[in-house]
Amino acid sequence: MLWSAIVLALGAIKRNLMRSLLTVLGIEIGVAAVIILVTIGNGTTAQVQKQIASMGSNLLMVSPGKRMGPGRSTATPFKAQDAQAIAAEISSVSAVAPIASQALTAVYGNENWSTSVVGTDNNYLYATNRAISEGRPFSESEMRAGAAVCIIGETVRKNLFGGEDAVGKNIRLGKISFEVIGILQAKGQAGMGMDQDDTVIIPLRTLQRRITGNQDINLIMVAVQDSASTSRVQRDIEWLMRERRHITAAKEDDFTVMDTKEIAETLTSTTKMLTSLLAAVAAVSLLVGGIGIMNIMLVSVTERTREIGTRLAIGALEREVLFQFLVEAVILSSFGGICGIAVALAASAWLAGLMKIPYVFSFGIIALSFLFSVAVGVIFGYFPALKAARMNPIEALRYE
């Protein structure tokens, strides 16, 4: 019975090839969208994890404001002295880098490029695991004097200088001219639109005096010695900051100390949530594809009323007619599922390459979307099939 139903269904599909293919397309797009979004989402998650791992596992980020919720923007920013205090008073700390940043346009000759200008010191390079590929880091006197010197990332170098030699040249940031003293070793494109090479590093004091005009620091990076416990250092920093910021015992912290693992977890949970959200949106398109199948099956049933009448007259059972149309719907939807999987595999591999994120193959999501597409066929094919099976053969035969 199954085989004859498949034969009948394939015959019907072949007779309405164009319409069938368009219906298949609806399911195909739905399935492909789900798989592509989940694959890209998983790739982004993997990329974020990899990127944070590359920052080193024993790094703490101290930032003003609470982790979530209100008060983040109103919290008092840090000052350079806070960073100095951490370096001086907390044990087992290998580097402390105060960071303030500002988005600015860098100009060289006719070229300009808007980038993020980071005011910090040489400890930043150490804490973030970055090396200088050409030129040199800041000197002690440049730091102290707030000299107009900068170290540029690979993306900035490429966009401003192209093939030209950059070290020793002057670029303009805002209204001030800076001498390029070094170039950061390229770290590569990051996920989520973050390019770690799209940056210009200048001495903290230069940024504060000549660009932002205040003493604020947005972030303090603290590198912990390998042998020390990160959580112990984290706790020590919290106590020190409470003291320095005069927070009474009853009050909550108005700053946050996060270690990279926590950041990784936060970001991973964010990307995972985004992935599920996008997959859910894509699943809606699969649902729409299902409604497309129902629509086509209803049209098909109406159009083939006389055929159904004939089949019933020559002795087809109700359940055989039901089964025929159900099988037809399931063949359409599962064929759409298979095509969607093929499209998704190709497209997500290509997109992963384009977005420079790892391609994460997941058999689970492929199996799941295939099963889902079959289920769509059964669910949305059932009603039209039932309509066909319940027809009165006498009326169906006379249908014009």
Add this chain to the structure above:
Amino acid sequence: MTSFTTNYGRPFVELRNVTKTYGSGQASVQAMRNVDIRVEKGDFLAIMGPSGSGKSTCLNILGCLDVPTAGEYLFQGINVGKLSRNQRAILRRYYLGFVFQGFNLLSRTSALDNVELPLIYRGVRSHERRLRARRALEAVGLKGWESHIPSQLSGGQQQRVAIARALITEPSLLMADEPTGNLDTTRGHEIMQLLTQLNQERGITVIMVTHEPDMAQYAKHTVYFRDGTIVEHHTNGGIK
């Protein structure tokens, strides 16, 4: 389907005091009133009458597509009125063949595929289906037209395909609902000759509805319907 044994010594099919009412209450219409018909095995019966006289209703009941409101329809001794929808489908599948006025072939489907359709529901294997479908098409004079689709065939040829489809299951009863209604006179006579031939050579019982006296001449018996009852019944000499 072991219960469907032929009851020898009784008429092949028999309507006993059959009444068919459509609708209920004030709006009800009596399509058939106290009709009695007996058809012997190997008979060829023509049912005539103006439209709305109840002849199509009668054919639907005889063809097990519908059941009487009152009275009994015995098909080889089986009371069809007591059968479920699916049981009647099985009965049609194994004992009945249908030919319709509008041919009712599957469009965009080759003659061969159309003819083998009933065998699919009987679970006959593909190879045998093909073989029998070819033979059936040959029997109706359409050898060489197997791969043509209905729109490539003339009306007469389409009706021959439909007859081949009805024949392929070797039915004991062939129901023909105005089989010549959509054909010109020449093609109509050809179809009638084919039906007569099947009736005589294969012993297939034929019941046909028609409103053309010319075509009714081919039958052995003719009944006339008017307002839901049989008003006249006679035996033909038969045109040879």
